[in-house]
Amino acid sequence: MKNQSVVNNIDWITVLIYAILVILGWMNIYSASLPLEETSFFDLTQIYGKQMLFIIMAIPLILVILSMDAKIFEKYSTVFYILGIFLLLGLFAFGKTIKGQTNWYQFGSFGFQPSEFVKTATALLLAKLVSDTQINLKLFKHQLIALAVFGFPVLLILMQPDAGSAMIFLSLVFVLYREGLPSWYLWTGFIGIALFILALIVKPVFLIGFVLLVMIIHFILNARITRNPIIYAALFVAITGMVLSVDYVYENVLEPHQKDRINVLIGEDVNMQKEGYNLNQSMIAIGSGSWIGKGYLEGTQTKGGFVPEQHTDYIFTTVGEEWGFVGATVVIFLFVCLFLRIIYLAERQKTKFSRIYGYCVATYLFTHFMVNIAMLIKLFPTIGVPLPFFSYGGSSLWAFTIMLYVFIKMDANKVNEW
């Protein structure tokens, strides 16, 4: 039997959620960039007009991806990856520096951010390598290979420096965990982050005392299993060292603006007109939304232009203000549906390659979503990460579209996999 029609096998649920999110996103961008005078929706001098153009241009992009041979993605994943790395390297020579970050290429009035596309390329190569039957993620050597695939772009992106994008890549650990990476990687990460934050709030002495107490209790209760005091001691020394070095890292490694963002988060005394301004205005916009919001195009915060960069990273504040708790919950619900649907589809894949890729897509989108919304409501330090399909920007919209539709194509093609 010849290839079945792609159209019949496309997962229309995913496509539908995608379309709804993109349209809702545009509506909010329109509100956030409300024009001075009456103009048409396609006024290309306006932000919403440009976004409309980006959305329309995404349609042929989708058609091209769907009509490609699904095998290409696996076959040329190395090429995509190397191309991506070159694009990242090229930034250091040709990139445009905005606010100290060099992560854009500028062509006339349009910008292009390669790290967005490198995400997809990295996911493809990771899927290819890990799906190899020879690879066993229980082996240290193979773990290293897998980590190196996204570790390399992370290094390049950190040099831009763009901590936000780098963090997104690190979330791929979730995928490796799904594929058999030992769980202590995850736990080390979680505990490390928790200790770092605690060490900033609590006095180190108390924290170390608490850790010691937990370990002693664990040691006593753990009587049945081999309990090697040396391992406990080493662990304790490591944790103590880390807790004590937090102050040093905080004072000497972090940039002033990063410090500010952490200060804002842990409630240190901050100036609401300076470093605290963005978060404060964002909380005011969302917090004043109440149950059903102030109504579309009626948000006083949005209309007053109080939230800076509202159409990009802060777009969710418009949702919160104008559509209230109900609207915000609906949007979150839509996103969660999309993530779970992708994971469901991924688990249904016949090849390991497309399963891993699907997982990568879900992880990427979810991490963006989590970090973006959490930073607006003071659950996470401010990091410049866009909300997928919502935030203004051609690069990010197209990158997320490509990322998602490559998976939709793979999924549609699975009937042909034997």
Add this chain to the structure above:
Amino acid sequence: MRKLFLPSFIIVIATVLIARLFYLQILDDSYIKKSDNNAIKIVYDYPERGYIYDRNGALLVANQPSYDIMVIPKEIKNLDTLEFCTILKITKDEFIKKIEKAKVYSPRLPSVFLAQLNKNEYAAFQEKIRKYEGFYIQKRSLRDYQVEVGANVFGYITQVNDAIIEKNPYYKSGDLIGMQGVEQMYEEVLRGIKGVKYRQRDRFNKDIGPYKEGIYDTTAVQGKDITLTLDAELQKYGEALMKNKRGGIVAIEPKTGEILALVTAPSYDPAILVGRERSKNYTALYNDSIAMPLFDRGLLAEYPPGSPFKILTALVALQEGVIDEQTQFVCNHGWSYGRGSFMKCHCGGGVRNLNVGIYKSCNAYFGNVYRLTIDKYQKPRFGVNAWSGHLKSFGLGNFMGYDLPPGRKGHIPTSKYYDRWYPNGGWRSSTIISNSIGQGEVLMTPIQLANMMATIANQGYYYTPHIIKKIKGQQIDKKFRTKHITTIDKQYYTPVVNGLFDVFNHGTAAGVRVEGIEICGKTGTAENFTKISGKRVQLQDHSVFVAFAPRHDPKIAIAVLVENGHYGATWAAPISSLMIEKYIKKDTITRVDLERRMLEGSLQAEYDKVINGFYVDPNWEKKNEVEGDKKTEVKEVKDEKKTDTKSGTKKEEKKESPQKNNPNIKTTGTDKKTTVTTNKKQKSEKK
């Protein structure tokens, strides 16, 4: 299990996010109030900027009213552009450009449309303002200068730029901020705090009265008046004396560290940086890289100090115990301090002790003294560090910490510095002997020289020089009230001060004695170099003089630098003596001829030499150096050819040297490395 991890994590996070949103949006209603706060219009009330007085209470800087037209682009409605432009006398293109610029800043926030209207323009516009929705008038106050001097001390005020607004949210578009001088240093004191009125607005942006009956409104806090340590009369006199010359004068009251006069020449009338002409005039000053009127020479002119430095050489040697008052050295019109190394001297030769050494400014004497100081220790490294340690206690080799923005560190070398130049060691006291007479690697600014004299006047201590005397209702910074004590013991100052006094009795400054005032001082010449078409060229020496007076109970310490003025006694010493006389006697100067000669004297011809290419002509040096040497004739012919091509490109060269538009970079500045041996010949002609 592993399959379920990510989905569960997603659901947990989503729940946390929703719970947090529930708390913010439903439970906590404080944000609704804050949002209302945002939707109100803020009207600012600008307080008047503080006045500036001199030490005797004379008003120096006051204010005058000025009116800006502000615009909120989003609120412009039904505008008769033609009429509007006619009233303000602007073209339609200008109008469009200004509106575009305002939109870029913010469509919803006010920005300046037209700044600083005069009274007539204001009156004409005021009549029709009701018709122009989206525009309003903001009253501000501009500076009104009562004197024509002190521009470098006052600084100026200007509209904040975008970078400042971003950095400091107190400032909004169109606000004024102090730049340079005391306007910058005491910005927050002078500025006061602007008052804020909150006006409530409905959905249609209409003002519906004060928000919550004005409970959040704040009244403006008036800027505080400040009193400077400056003596306006002395400052005026100093600027008059420096007319048509380049250089600087710093006068300090030794007992307090108060700056009595801070003159830089050329300067400008502070009033030209007020009003709409400000930007044009400022650009002209900024681009004048030849005379550099924005370069505060009193604070920034960094040169090897020359002879005045000998005072310190003597003090350090006395403290280190390597000489006493009676120690004698023989001067053979110079001093042979090593094989083939000879330091020339023009004091006349003979047996020199401390007193004669100082007033005759004997190079040989101080060379000997310096060598003993360095060689007291087993290794020259320790000697140099001990020496520089003493000098640093005078505040040298570092920023002084005074309350004016610009400054230079000067340079006092340590052993580290020489180890870098001679990585294999091998430097000795003879290598660095030129430090003894203030050449070598030593660099000082006029204010450091003045402070040095203040310290000597006080016999061992100084207060950090400062320009602020009083802030209404506030004490001046503690660092200006803290005594700095030098590492030289008090008893060693007496013989040195006697030597400085004898400079006026039988030394280099005998010609400028002032009847009735016992002045102690020292002349000096500062070598300086410039690069002309890539070649290092020595220019005419700077004339330097330092002094304090009266000898007992000193009231003023002064340093004067006259660029390319040749001997210290030619320009700097007479100017210093006139300044001292003016300050201490407070009445008319008795030495009328000298005064007239100084007031009218001009060094413009000397300065034009650089511009006219006098120093560019390669034959100039040759003629001076090897006159009559036949061998060079052939070369000279060749050089003439070169000269032709050079004179053809002279215009380019002229452009090249002033290309550094940065007023802080001195094109005619010094070149750091100076050595005695290479300049022996030229020095011999000079001293």
